[in-house]
Amino acid sequence: MKNKLEQLRQEALKQLEDLKESKSLKNQKEIWRALEIKYLGRKGQLSQILRQIKDLSTSEKKEVGAFANKVKTEIAEAFSEFENKFLSSKAGQSQVDMSLPGKRSSLGHLHPITLMQRELEELFKSLGFSILEGPELESDYYNFQALNIPEHHPARDMQDTFYVNWEDQEDENKLVLRTHTSPVQVRAMQEFGAPLKAIVPGKVFRNEALDASHEHTFYQLEGIMIDKNISISNMIAVMKELLKGIFKEEVEIRIRPGFFPFVEPGIEIDMKCRLCQGQGCPVCKQSGWLEVFPGGMIHPNVLEAGGIDSKKYSGFAFGLGLTRLAMMKHGIADIRLFNSGDLRFLEQF
Numbered sequence: 001m002k003n004k005l006e007q008l009r010q011e012a013l014k015q016l017e018d019l020k021e022s023k024s025l026k027n028q029k030e031i032w033r034a035l036e037i038k039y040l041g042r043k044g045q046l047s048q049i050l051r052q053i054k055d056l057s058t059s060e061k062k063e064v065g066a067f068a069n070k071v072k073t074e075i076a077e078a079f080s081e082f083e084n085k086f087l088s089s090k091a092g093q094s095q096v097d098m099s100l101p102g103k104r105s106s107l108g109h110l111h112p113i114t115l116m117q118r119e120l121e122e123l124f125k126s127l128g129f130s131i132l133e134g135p136e137l138e139s140d141y142y143n144f145q146a147l148n149i150p151e152h153h154p155a156r157d158m159q160d161t162f163y164v165n166w167e168d169q170e171d172e173n174k175l176v177l178r179t180h181t182s183p184v185q186v187r188a189m190q191e192f193g194a195p196l197k198a199i200v201p202g203k204v205f206r207n208e209a210l211d212a213s214h215e216h217t218f219y220q221l222e223g224i225m226i227d228k229n230i231s232i233s234n235m236i237a238v239m240k241e242l243l244k245g246i247f248k249e250e251v252e253i254r255i256r257p258g259f260f261p262f263v264e265p266g267i268e269i270d271m272k273c274r275l276c277q278g279q280g281c282p283v284c285k286q287s288g289w290l291e292v293f294p295g296g297m298i299h300p301n302v303l304e305a306g307g308i309d310s311k312k313y314s315g316f317a318f319g320l321g322l323t324r325l326a327m328m329k330h331g332i333a334d335i336r337l338f339n340s341g342d343l344r345f346l347e348q349f
């Protein structure tokens with residue numbers, strides 16, 4: 001029986017020794033637990049031998065019993081030592097198995113309009129323009145009156161406006177969701193004076209009936225350049241440079257007269273339709289041309305509202321539809337996709 005005990009002792013210690021070589025902590029723990037049950041458990045091998053001691057003679061009982069206790073203590077100590085050294089010391093690490101492949105967290109990306117805006121900002125910065133912003137909830141004064149659009153002027157009908165109804169408001173302070181980025185023209189003149197070269201990208205709002213080309217919320221980019229001797233040819237040069245920057249090639253344009261109360265003269269710049277190369281298609285309504293920016297020479301009344309001497313300085317202003325430009329660049333037929341939050345659309349950019 002002593003031999004059996006000795007054999008058991010050696011076997012148990014040897015298996016523990018082998019277990020130290022195991023690489024995987026999870027397996028190590030499981031095997032350790034299984035071995036502990038196998039040797040020290042209530043129905044384990046050691047218990048089975050100990051149970052036979054009662055059948056021995058009194059002298060044998062004493063000798064074998066003492067030896068069995070020694071073996072049991074030795075194995076139990078070896079197991080608890082193994083647990084302390086190899087399992088608990090790694091317990092902190094066991095929460096994270098560094099050898100497992102990681103989970104890649106999905107990152108979002110910029111919206112196509114933001115991408116367009118950033119591209120234009122870079123372009124204008126390279127031409128020496130600063131980038132400004134203004135409030136989206138604007139006063140009636142800056143949105144209309146300072147831009148040479150007095151109350152009851154028919155030009156207000158060109159923009160379906162969201163008015164904000166607050167009682168006790170003086171007309172001048174009446175608030176509107178800005179219908180264009182142009183109010184920042186006067187704000188910028190008041191703040192920085194002349195000379196001034198700036199763009200204002202931002203969100204604007206109109207009370208539109210929604211369809212494929214009309215949205216209540218869209219993006220514009222306003223630009224102004226004020227200095228001595230600025231003429232409309234400066235504006236055309238900047239516009240051409242801009243289109244070249246966006247479409248990465250020379251873009252053919254044409255200029256038509258246009259009416260906007262805050263410029264005089266006012267012009268519309270059209271570019272040759274890139275989809276049909278000027279042959280006529282549904283997107284350009286068969287004309288071969290697409291309207292891209294309205295603009296013109298800043299009206300003297302607007303310069304004066306901004307505190308700039310209109311006899312000394314002149315300047316041009318333009319407003320371009322960031323949303324429309326993004327539609328043209330990517331061939332997007334429905335404006336409503338931009339605000340839809342539809343990932344099938346957004347993930348294409």
Ligand SMILES: [Zn+2]
Binds near residue numbers: 274282283286288
């Ligand atoms: Zn076309």
